[in-house]
Amino acid sequence: MSETDSPQAFGTWMECMRNGAFEEAWKFSDVALATGTNRNYTLPRHQQGIWDGRSLQDKRVLVRCYHGLGDTIQFIRFAPLLKQIARQVIVWAQPALIDLLKTVNGIDELLSLHDGTPDVAYDVDVEVMELPYIFRTTLATLPKQMPYLHAEPLPLPQQNAEKLSVGLVWQAGDWDKSRCIPFSLLEPLAQMEGINLYILQANVTSASWQEGFGIHPGEFSLYDYGRVIAGLDLLITVDSMPAHLAGALNIPVWTLLHAQADWRWMDNRLDSPWYPSMKLYRQEHQGNWQPVIEQVATGLRSLVNSVL
Incomplete structure (x- = not known):
């Protein structure tokens, strides 16, 4: 409908x-x-x-x-x-x-x-x-074969086993600005130890990105973009195409949702039945991204401490 x-x-x-x-x-x-x-x-x-x-x-x-x-x-x-x-x-x-x-x-x-x-x-x-x-799909019959997209990982600059490779996307399409996070709020993620932060935002110059914030590996075709994601330990992204791409590749992905998120993410869930590798971070109040970024930073520190 x-x-x-x-x-x-x-x-x-x-x-x-x-x-x-x-x-x-x-x-x-x-x-x-x-x-x-x-x-x-x-x-x-x-x-x-x-x-x-x-x-x-x-x-x-x-x-x-x-x-x-x-x-x-x-x-x-x-x-x-x-x-x-x-x-x-x-x-x-x-x-x-x-x-x-x-x-x-x-x-x-x-x-x-x-x-x-x-x-x-x-x-x-x-x-x-x-x-x-x-197919009259229900939560019980939802196809869960993962991954269902496949891509050979593409090596990234400075990638090494001593740090987690984490991708970041903070803006979605122009048609729904409520999904986008102001670049100025992302600073806590750039200061994180134990990670290489890869800027996978499309059109970074128009997304307020500043040189020196993370590692920008360049622009890619969508197929090679999938290869980049396939080589990550984690993708952090707003509700946009990269979230689906990571989920379909079965790559760990943290999806940051605004308070009135799309129906597909359902209500009152921090996981997604569509993508087993996905964790959801939700706004409590429309437009207030600061607590979400703080939760992500806390989760990222815990992840680094648990695997490195």
Whole structure:
């Protein structure tokens, strides 16, 4: 479901998902599917429902990836499950992700997403974020095979066994600034002993980064970015694509969430059923990141003391 469906129904759907009651949420999705309110093709792609309810059994299934990079990474875990019933699984995904998605089991063909129509024959199409609903996923049946993305670690400057290799990302996309942490609050992490702090923030100059704060290894393609993360001991990041990438690679990741975080992180949890390697740090009050950074610094000191 999306915000374009009945506002009241969508609100209840969100509450169910936040509480882990997926099976109850799917009942509201059933109504949207039956009435067709989820399939309004005049809306932007990411707000469109695609699946029309037809069976995927023994069909050529096209999986459209119309949301963000992190969404594709999170929900592509369903590809092996889809392959168990479909004759062919075709994934139409963001070009930057293609090389990483080649490592996912269950995908027969990968196509680069563009603004036109897919140049491939298929019988049924779905959007990648519809797959949990299609499979009536619950917390108990959530695919947990880890890792489901694979990347050979890429060596980093100054990397050595005497210090932990810790990556840092503090800004998400411009569309939701509430996920971003002011650079000025990060100083306690830069002073931490026993770690090499790698700056993995995209577009660091526009993210207020200052030379001398951590080690900036450069800019990478998304595939090589995955290789960098694969070589870390820990990634510390806000709610953005790198959190999903680390989780899918089964790399330890601490995800820093604002007080009104997305439904996928659920409520009142410090772990994530989606990613066993993930720990969640949450704001108690909207906009107040200082206590979160203090908790992260304390946790990082404890981690250093326990392994070095």
